[in-house]
Amino acid sequence: MRRILKDELRNGKPCTGIMLQHLMLPEYIDFVRYGNPDWLLFDLEHTVENIKSVSNALWACLAYDIPAIARVRDKDEWMIEATLDAGFQGIVVPTVETAEEARKVVRAAKYTMNGDRSRGDRGWCPTMAPTRWLNDYSDEERWTDKENEKRWNRDTFVGIILETPKAFENLDEILQVEGIDAVWPGPGDLSMRMGKYMLDPEVQKILLDADVKATKAGKIVISAVTPENIRGHYDSGARMFLMLMQEIDFLTKIFKDGFEEIRGKIPG
Incomplete structure (x- = not known):
């Protein structure tokens, strides 16, 4: 059974x-796994990469049983x-600003259940990846188990990013959208x-207030954090x-500190 x-x-x-932007390579996943991450975010928004070019890194995540999410x-x-x-x-879908946009995201990500396309309009194919990463179904189960689509809808993660003043103005309505797991x-x-x-304190207050509202609405809250501010987001419900x-920040720091330490030992 894979980790869900x-x-x-x-x-x-x-x-x-951690978010991967520049090094979405299987070799890098081999290093990242030593940190025992609970999940990895592949950034397909701010990058030249695409689904095909990162597929080997994605399969490395499957091999090491690390849940992988894509922005x-x-x-x-x-x-x-x-x-x-x-x-x-x-x-995770960027720049969602209204409840209607959130509903469109859900319809694109979820399978139609019992003919109801209002809450899911995704096309179904029994050979696609959810049959592999969710519960390692056998071929027979993949084709015949009527509960599979229900399981896939249950376990597929759907998140949205709120990153404009308009989105925060519409926060209450967005949080009511069924099928959005996380904000x-x-x-x-x-x-x-x-x-x-x-x-900035003003920005952080807006974010923390949104954490509280989203948690009360039963949504998972995703927070980009530093060691200095993670406790505040945790206390707010994230x-x-x-x-x-x-990833590039980690490598930059390692190389910078490493060279400085070695050179600092050279006399004169």
Whole structure:
């Protein structure tokens, strides 16, 4: 049985991950796994990479049993469906500003159940990735088990990013949308639109207030955090954390500190 991210979140486990932007390679997954991440976020929005070019890294996650989520480039239905069919356990969709946009995301990510397409309009194919990453169904079960689509809908992670003032104005309505598992009050774009830095107290207050509201509404809260601010987000209800330092930041620091330490031992 593979690890299912939503199972761990449903059981109340705080889950910490890191976003991959520049090094979505199987060799890098081999290094990252030593940190025992609860999940990894593949950034397919701010990158030149695409679903095909990161597929080997995705399969490395499957091999090491690390839940992999993708931040897609846009809200387009085909992009959401193709990303999930590739084998990601879920998606995070950027710049969702209204409840109607959130409902469109859900319809693109969820399978139709009992002929009801209002809450799911995703095309079904028995050979696609959910049959592999969820419960390792046998071929016979994959074709005949009528409960499979229900399980896939239950366990596929659907998150949205709130990163504009308009999104926060519509927060109450967005939080009522069924099928949205998680909201990510995004500090980057919001702070830029406000003309402030991500860790500015005013920005952080907006984010923390959104954490509280979303938690009360029964949504998982994703927070991009540093060691200095993670406790505030945890106390506000967040349980899904993304380290603000990305993979390239870790490598830059390692190389910089390493060279400085060696050179510091050279006399003169």
